[in-house]
Amino acid sequence: MLAAVTRKFDAASLLEVRARCLLSAVPGFANTRSGDKPIKVDLAIVRAADQHRTIVTAKWSIRADRERQFASEFADYVRAKSDIRPFDYVLLTNEFDPARLLRACEFSSGNAPMFSRVVHINPEALTAVYGEQPEPTMQRVAAFVESGRLSGVDGWLAGLVR
Numbered sequence: 007m008l009a010a011v012t013r014k015f016d017a018a019s020l021l022e023v024r025a026r027c028l029l030s031a032v033p034g035f036a037n038t039r040s041g042d043k044p045i046k047v048d049l050a051i052v053r054a055a056d057q058h059r060t061i062v063t064a065k066w067s068i069r070a071d072r073e074r075q076f077a078s079e080f081a082d083y084v085r086a087k088s089d090i091r092p093f094d095y096v097l098l099t100n101e102f103d104p105a106r107l108l109r110a111c112e113f114s115s116g117n118a119p120m121f122s123r124v125v126h127i128n129p130e131a132l133t134a135v136y137g138e139q140p141e142p143t144m145q146r147v148a149a150f151v152e153s154g155r156l157s158g159v160d161g162w163l164a165g166l167v168r
Contacts, residue, residue, distance in 0.1 A: 008049055008064055008098065015163045022052040029086055033057055036088035045082050049098075051166060059093040060122075060166065068099055068106040076113060080120050094122035096162070102132060104144040111150045124155065125162045 009025035016023070029035045029045040033052060049062035061083060065072050080095055087093070101107055113120040126132055129151045136144040150156040 008062070011159070012049070012051065012163060012166075015160075016167055018167065020054050020167045022054060024050045024052075029061075029083065032059055032061070034059060034089040034091055034093070035083070035086045045086065047083075053166065057091070059091075060096055061093060062096045062098055064098045066100050068097075068101045068103070068110060073106070073109060073113075076110075076120065077115070080115055084115075095120060096123045096125060097121045098125045098127075098159070100127040102135060104136070104141070104147045107132075107147050107156065108143055108150075111147070111155050119155075123157060123162060124150070125157055125159055126151075127159060129156060129158045 009023050012021065012023045024031065024047075026046055026048065027050055029047055029050075032047070032050045034057070047061050048064045051060040051062065052058070053060075063076065063079060076097070083093070083095065097110055099107075099110070101110070107124070107126070110121065110124050111119075133140075133148055133151060136148075140148060147156065154161075
């Protein structure tokens with residue numbers, strides 16, 4: 007579904023979109039070692055103009071086990087890189103728990119954010135749910151929405167085709 011939405015948004019066909027593909031099918035990522043389980047990604051997007059890669063993990067909600075999974079997935083992707091070009095790792099979610107969203111926005115690897123972007127299905131609904139006087143955690147999430155660190159699908163997709 008997300009692949010279809012991305013393709014529809016990309017009317018000029020500037021992006022190569024692959025749903026549930028093997029990581030090794032994404033340019034710049036090598037095959038896994040013999041005997042390793044092949045790594046699949048939820049969505050891989052390659053911009054035609056410069057071959058920039060975006061790997062998307064799509065989670066409707068963010069349970070505690072999924073939070074641990076993010077770091078191990080990212081480590082697998084970094085290990086599988088076969089070139090020096092950077093790639094984006096994006097979380098797409100519809101999570102409404104502010105503590106979980108805050109952790110997703112703040113996850114880091116080394117000294118940098120692990121997720122290049124955290125994308126919410128509807129950040130306007132998210133901020134509306136918590137109202138005019140949100141609790142402190144939601145205030146921090148709202149600051150991430152304001153800064154663009156936590157964005158909506160439409161804004162994120164627009165950034166991909168620029």
